[in-house]
Amino acid sequence: xxxxxxxxxxxxxxxxxxxxxxxxxxxxxxxxxxxxxxxxxxxxxxxxxxxxxxxxxxxxxxxxxxxxxxxxxxxxxxxxxxxxxxxxxxxxxxxxxxxxxxxxxxxxxxxxxxxxxxxxxxxxxxxxxxxxx
Numbered sequence: 001x002x003x004x005x006x007x008x009x010x011x012x013x014x015x016x017x018x019x020x021x022x023x024x025x026x027x028x029x030x031x032x033x034x035x036x037x038x039x040x041x042x043x044x045x046x047x048x049x050x051x052x053x054x055x056x057x058x059x060x061x062x063x064x065x066x067x068x069x070x071x072x073x074x075x076x077x078x079x080x081x082x083x084x085x086x087x088x089x090x091x092x093x094x095x096x097x098x099x100x101x102x103x104x105x106x107x108x109x110x111x112x113x114x115x116x117x118x119x120x121x122x123x124x125x126x127x128x129x130x131x132x133x
Contacts, residue, residue, distance in 0.1 A: 001128070003122045005120040005121070006119075008118045031069065032067075039083045043133075047087065074088070
């Protein structure tokens with residue numbers, strides 16, 4: 001998780017597993033939590049467990065810092081053992097629905113696209129953290 005002053009992305013090229021017709025092809029958010037996520041092979045049979053753990057971590061982050069705006073950023077480059085793209089997309093859809101139910105303002109960048117991005121990180125002690133579930 002990164003707590004950012006600003007986060008901006010724009011799609012550049014789709015991959016063979018890219019979601020078709022993404023809702024947004026570019027975005028810029030300010031004062032936002034960015035969750036760079038990766039779905040691995042070992043995650044395929046743990047979708048509900050991972051969903052619950054992810055939601056609890058997000059709720060804790062927004063509670064600790066009093067913010068409710070987040071960006072979910074699929075980032076396959078975090079692993080060399082990627083799971084099923086189909087299951088990963090389903091997981092992200094469920095995650096977005098659950099975040100909305102929790103009253104958390106969430107945006108997701110397009111899955112399966114190469115993207116350019118810019119990060120301006122806040123730089124306080126809990127502005128950067130790594131989690132693995």
